[in-house]
Amino acid sequence: MSSLIEHPHPKERRIIFENAGKSDYTPDIENYLAHGGYEEAKKAFTMTPEAIVNEVKASNLRGRGGAAFPTGVKWGFIRRDDGKPHYLCVNGDESEPGTFKDRYILHRDPHQLLEGMIITCYALNIHLAYIYVRCEYTHAKEIMEKAIQEARDRGFLGKNIFGMGFDLDIYFHEGAGAYICGEETSLLESLEGKRPYPRIKPPYFPAVLGLYMAPTIVNNVETICHVKHILRLGSAEYAAMGTAGDGGTRVLCVSGDVMKPGPYELAVGSVTLGELIFDICGGLRPGRSLKAIIPGGSSSKVLRANEIFKIKSKADDGTVIDKEVPLLDMVMDAANLAAAGSMIGSAGVIVMDDSRNMLWALNNLNQFYAHESCGQCTPCREGVLWMSKLSTRMIAEGTQESDSISLHNIADHIAGRTVCAFGEAASWPTQSFIDKFPEEFGAQIAHQ
Amino acid sequence: MDQRAHNTIEQTSSHGELLSHDDVLGSTLSQAERITSGLLDKVEEAITHYPVSKRSAALPLLHLWQNHFGFIDESGVEWIAAKLDLNSISILELITFYPWFRQKAPGKTIIRVCRTLSCALAGSYEIHEKFCKSTGIDPTCEGHHGIPTSPDAKFSVEFVECLASCGSAPVCLVNKDLVERVSLQDVEDIIKKNS
Numbered sequence: 001m002s003s004l005i006e007h008p009h010p011k012e013r014r015i016i017f018e019n020a021g022k023s024d025y026t027p028d029i030e031n032y033l034a035h036g037g038y039e040e041a042k043k044a045f046t047m048t049p050e051a052i053v054n055e056v057k058a059s060n061l062r063g064r065g066g067a068a069f070p071t072g073v074k075w076g077f078i079r080r081d082d083g084k085p086h087y088l089c090v091n092g093d094e095s096e097p098g099t100f101k102d103r104y105i106l107h108r109d110p111h112q113l114l115e116g117m118i119i120t121c122y123a124l125n126i127h128l129a130y131i132y133v134r135c136e137y138t139h140a141k142e143i144m145e146k147a148i149q150e151a152r153d154r155g156f157l158g159k160n161i162f163g164m165g166f167d168l169d170i171y172f173h174e175g176a177g178a179y180i181c182g183e184e185t186s187l188l189e190s191l192e193g194k195r196p197y198p199r200i201k202p203p204y205f206p207a208v209l210g211l212y213m214a215p216t217i218v219n220n221v222e223t224i225c226h227v228k229h230i231l232r233l234g235s236a237e238y239a240a241m242g243t244a245g246d247g248g249t250r251v252l253c254v255s256g257d258v259m260k261p262g263p264y265e266l267a268v269g270s271v272t273l274g275e276l277i278f279d280i281c282g283g284l285r286p287g288r289s290l291k292a293i294i295p296g297g298s299s300s301k302v303l304r305a306n307e308i309f310k311i312k313s314k315a316d317d318g319t320v321i322d323k324e325v326p327l328l329d330m331v332m333d334a335a336n337l338a339a340a341g342s343m344i345g346s347a348g349v350i351v352m353d354d355s356r357n358m359l360w361a362l363n364n365l366n367q368f369y370a371h372e373s374c375g376q377c378t379p380c381r382e383g384v385l386w387m388s389k390l391s392t393r394m395i396a397e398g399t400q401e402s403d404s405i406s407l408h409n410i411a412d413h414i415a416g417r418t419v420c421a422f423g424e425a426a427s428w429p430t431q432s433f434i435d436k437f438p439e440e441f442g443a444q445i446a447h448q
Numbered sequence: 449m450d451q452r453a454h455n456t457i458e459q460t461s462s463h464g465e466l467l468s469h470d471d472v473l474g475s476t477l478s479q480a481e482r483i484t485s486g487l488l489d490k491v492e493e494a495i496t497h498y499p500v501s502k503r504s505a506a507l508p509l510l511h512l513w514q515n516h517f518g519f520i521d522e523s524g525v526e527w528i529a530a531k532l533d534l535n536s537i538s539i540l541e542l543i544t545f546y547p548w549f550r551q552k553a554p555g556k557t558i559i560r561v562c563r564t565l566s567c568a569l570a571g572s573y574e575i576h577e578k579f580c581k582s583t584g585i586d587p588t589c590e591g592h593h594g595i596p597t598s599p600d601a602k603f604s605v606e607f608v609e610c611l612a613s614c615g616s617a618p619v620c621l622v623n624k625d626l627v628e629r630v631s632l633q634d635v636e637d638i639i640k641k642n643s
Contacts, residue, residue: 002616002628085500097564097610128499135511135548136560136611138624171497173504174511176546179609193506193532195545212500255566255614262615298565298610348614350566364565368609374545 004262005104009280013241013249013267015229016222020108027143029150032111038156040231044119045164047231049080052123056227058235060247064101065091065182065220066297066346068246068334071227077207078215080125087216088117088126089191089206090224092133092140093175093182096297097368098348101251101263102221106133106140110147116224117170118156119231124217127167131221132187135174144172179372183420184218186374197376198420222251242268246334254281256351257288266332273303274328277351288353292436293327295337296345298365299425301432303327303342311339342432358440359399362433363391369426377418383410384426391430394441404434404441479513480523487516491531502532506542510549519550547608555583555597555604557642560621561630563607566614570629575618578635579605602643 005021008014019025019035032038044052057072078086090113094102105113117129133140148170151157159167173191180186185199188211203209210216226248230238239247246268255261259282266280273293277283284290290305307327315321330336334344352361370388375381387410394403411427418424434441490512498504509528513520520543529536543549561567561576580587580596583603589596595604613619616628622638 002613004615094612095610098566098614100612100614103612134612136608136621138621138626173497174507175548176507176510176542177548177608178546190507191504192501193503193542194538195541253615255617256569261566261617294565350569350614352569356569361565361569364563364568368564371547371609 088129478523564610570617572618
């Protein structure tokens with residue numbers, strides 16, 4: 001795997017990639033221990049589980065997988081002493097186009113993930129946990145299973161771990177090439193050996209009726225790794241790295257038309273989109289200008305260069321004011337991207353310059369969603385295929401005036417009408433590409 | 449095995465398409481009849497990972513089976529289903545859902561080119577086309593739970609969705625190895641090395 005993370009930018013603040021980014025760092029347990037590994041797991045057992053959950057709540061850690069849900073709040077749904085079995089499923093499916101951070105953790109620093117899992121499981125009274133990873137990470141199984149065995153040999157996993165009277169088994173589980181399995185209820189169905197059709201919420205919130213119908217926490221790989229650092233730094237210091245309600249660091253993955261694509265770990269809210277693209281990522285190719293940014297994985301709504309957003313912010317006297325923020329001055333965090341009508345999602349930033357055709361780009365994404373729709377809900381199964389056929393035909397045969405209206409119309413009838421968020425994920429690109437770049441879709445008639 | 453399983457093995461044996469590996473080996477045995485003790489051990493070990501429900505071992509068993517035989521024939525579906533106390537449809541519906549699983553033999557070297565946006569921006573369509581042309585595969589062939597394979601059975605080439613290495617686009621998987629920033633020259637080298 002490439003050395004993309006071995007050259008940190010001075011603006012980066014690395015805690016998750018601190019070890020994984022070193023060129024001579026090896027994934028074995030001796031090396032991890034030499035780098036202070038498993039100290040936080042040991043420390044966790046000197047704390048009460050409630051104290052750990054409170055630390056995670058106070059840290060303002062938000063899920064790094066896509067929904068940015070506060071991790072401590074999610075954990076708070078689990079009642080330790082309800083007499084039921086509880087499970088942890090770590091989501092390493094990492095299939096949102098534009099996202100490529102967990103692969104570095106899984107391949108280069110497997111024990112960091114295991115340590116985070118041990119702390120999580122102790123805090124939530126979990127004795128069986130799975131790591132669900134896409135099978136396209138062809139070497140991850142071997143690396144993670146070796147790490148699990150090493151931890152087991154040291155007494156960090158298995159019976160009576162760390163001699164603290166707590167049992168924990170962790171197993172690695174491979175997916176089989178389906179994007180939908182990154183959706184948490186689909187992941188659980190997949191793990192149960194069934195066709196991975198997402199479950200409807202309510203009632204099937206994983207924290208209530210999860211794996212094997214027991215309370216289950218599904219967290220992203222990076223999210224679980226952060227838990228270790230919250231204990232190491234303390235929730236106050238961890239939270240202070242980020243913004244209000246959004247603590248710590250976050251790996252932003254940048255790809256597309258920039259000179260230095262890669263995953264960059266930055267304190268939450270510490271850079272604007274302009275700094276990210278033109279400073280950290282070395283700007284665009286020579287002679288090119290910015291056209292569009294997909295800020296949070298392919299499902300997030302596209303943003304147009306030179307857009308100006310009205311974002312509500314608090315003035316010094318506490319009053320809420322509308323502030324006009326140009327795209328490149330927008331701070332790259334969950335709150336600002338939501339205010340701009342898009343989302344931070346999985347933080348997979350795809351940059352496109354003025355050489356790119358937006359219909360072509362949208363068609364690429366439409367083909368992705370058409371391929372990946374699980375087929376459970378009719379609006380999505382039929383709609384995404386229809387959108388893909390339409391945009392393919394528009395490229396091959398030219399655009400008719402009614403095409404963009406039809407496209408938008410189909411998308412409007414998928415979003416909000418499906419069991420899972422795939423419906424929105426598949427509709428938002430079409431809606432936003434047409435709304436933001438109407439001239440490229442021949443859309444003379446305003447969409448209603 | 450019950451009568452139904454026995455019938456399936458006969459059907460499989462008479463089904464030419466599913467037996468391309470066997471043809472090479474001159475064997476007419478179904479996959480289920482060719483299980484090795486090594487594979488059995490791995491299967492038993494995998495099932496222990498799921499103490500709550502052995503149905504959860506369905507994907508791991510399918511991976512083990514495909515890694516061993518190259519694809520999953522009807523006897524494999526029956527065998528895995530029987531092993532996990534399931535109807536065979538509960539296994540077959542997984543094979544037809546997940547893009548990774550195949551019901552036909554692939555070429556010796558499997559090349560999966562990432563098709564999705566960041567790789568497409570970086571030229572993955574040209575890469576895919578060159579792989580196909582160099583191996584005699586029709587680039588428009590999608591394969592249906594098979595995989596587009598060259599006439600000499602040396603290569604399979606397919607487009608796959610995002611391989612999550614967008615920062616080093618374009619990428620492809622050559623069997624188990626990720627190749628990053630693939631160039632047209634790399635394509636020639638990969639073909640040459642595996643011919």
